[in-house]
Amino acid sequence: MEKIVLNPIGVIYSPYKRVKDIPCQGYKANKTGEILVYKEYAEGLKDIDGFSHIIILYYFHKAKGYLLRAKPFLDDKPKGIFAIRGPHRPNHIGLSVVKLIERKGNVLKVGDIDVLDGTPLLDIKPYVSKFDVRENIKNGWLEGKL
């Protein structure tokens, strides 16, 4: 099939100005950020206010090329790229679950942010307990490291 072309729908602002500042676990750092949704897409934010958490998808804009194995934050040995969350993936899409603190027009204030400042936003989805919360999780190579 042909290539897939995406357009950013906004920008993510965070306290993390450099890649090395980003915590490996946003929920521990407990920092807030802002998600600016471009005005042309702002109407799509209707009805989002009642959700306590959202999933954000974004573009790892600093990543160049990709690796099939890469060293994660939490281990010294390289892991398969689909078994880690790092940026050097075949498609440079990042995913975070963040707290939705407040919406002011086309800007969302969010908690637990772990994204580089200035990151292009690709999508926002509601975090839904029945879709996204699983029980009896096995965390693979991460077990015991978190």
Next chain:
Amino acid sequence: MEKIVLNPIGVIYSPYKRVKDIPCQGYKANKTGEILVYKEYAEGLKDIDGFSHIIILYYFHKAKGYLLRAKPFLDDKPKGIFAIRGPHRPNHIGLSVVKLIERKGNVLKVGDIDVLDGTPLLDIKPYVSKFDVRENIKNGWLEGKL
């Protein structure tokens, strides 16, 4: 910034041959599917076996254009597109959490699938309890409908 170009890394096979066959809640339908990762990316699956669940990102290849409000499965009234999980989003990226049942080389057998058969795969990420499981969830307009 310039447009973002993605390349599918595989294909998702499921029992859902038509859009209208897809359940709104994969975890209830309890169907299995297969994720084929193209051989050139297969090495990236190393270390994924220990995870009980994975997050798959895929391309809603049947969606044409986008809407800022659309009617979800579970309500008669249109909602903001970022408050629902439907396909007619500005960027046609879908997300599902599925059970990882078994890996055989470059094919993953998965449970709880809710994706159209033949859907292009964009990414696989490990589902990690500390990153992806949240408590005290408010499900917005979906509350009480699931």
